[in-house]
């Protein structure tokens with residue numbers, strides 16, 4: 001077994017992995033990584049931009065380990081985890097071609113830049129209404145009171161979830177998200193699996209309502225694919241709804257949370273944003289680069305493959321370091337500085353290759369609308385307290401208290 005050079009769960013890396021990434025990029029760009037957690041397999045951690053970008057586009061690295069290894073070689077899935085695993089097994093995120101392409105093509109029209117551009121005014125209204133509701137003159141947790149509700153509501157709109165059901169949806173989705181991180185407990189898995197069953201049942205009812213009364217949203221498009229020519233099974237339809245909620249809310253919310261914190265620590269960049277001296281698409285690209293809400297994209301080697309000078313064996317796990325790549329000085333000079341003057345177009349926060357974020361055009365609009373609004377409405381970012389969220393895949397905040 002190779003020597004472990006990256007301990008993702010070590011306290012210093014949980015607090016701030018960037019110094020470790022910088023060292024790895026220079027000394028061990030493809031480094032063995034492990035942690036003493038049951039079910040946490042070791043993996044090769046890739047930290048240079050060129051290797052992360054190339055590896056994510058390389059079809060020798062895929063997602064379906066089950067196709068590769070006999071069932072007995074895989075760790076057994078405990079009974080309480082099975083409903084969750086059954087659901088995510090239908091997600092495009094965990095599929096290789098050809099299933100991946102079939103599932104992705106069905107949803108692609110809804111996420112095309114031209115299609116989501118029409119949602120900008122609705123997102124602006126939603127964000128403004130939420131800011132209006134924040135109590136002035138007090139300390140407010142912007143993560144719980146703003147970033148998460150906004151992100152979940154944007155995807156809920158896309159799926160046609162009625163407004164009254166949103167609080168319920170938020171609780172279900174957060175529980176499922178907690179059950180899917182690398183750091184998870186028996187309890188969080190059990191609760192996540194229960195919520196997955198409940199959320200599937202909820203969407204089964206919503207699908208029936210949409211069948212009777214279509215509204216021209218994402219859900220209708222998926223229902224049409226299911227009903228008219230059987231391109232989607234009923235389980236795939238229901239689990240796709242949950243995938244969009246899951247994939248669409250966490251990183252979007254954490255871009256807002258991490259972004260607010262980063263701006264509070266970079267007064268010069270914040271002043272430029274407030275003064276309207278930065279074009280919002282450029283500002284969002286730099287915030288994505290700098291904060292990288294999703295830090296790692298995992299794959300399995302489907303065959304023996306050399307990457308960055310290291311031989312990766314068939315069946316081994318590879319973690320492509322999106323956050324590490326986004327601070328690679330070979331591509332981004334002075335990478336640890338939030339700088340709205342830089343060219344950040346090559347940032348990899350949305351991944352790369354066939355799984356690169358399908359929601360990226362929507363996420364960009366959401367972030368542009370939100371940061372433009374907050375620059376006007378919260379010109380002073382006065383952090384009263386903050387708490388990091390524990391996670392290996394998503395790096396973010398559990399709370400960010402601002403004095404309003």
Ligand code: HEM
Pocket residue numbers: 092093094104155243244247248249251252255293294297298322349350351352354355356357358359360362363
């Ligand atoms: C700032 C916000 C967001 C970030 C940083 C982000 C990041 C990512 C990344 C890195 C991936 C690739 C994962 C991998 O390769 O393993 C991904 C995939 C995906 N994202 Fe996003 N995402 C964001 C917002 C959204 C939104 C708003 C939606 C939908 C409403 C969405 C839906 C998806 C889906 C469905 C996939 C899987 C695509 C596939 O497997 O082909 N994401 N996202």
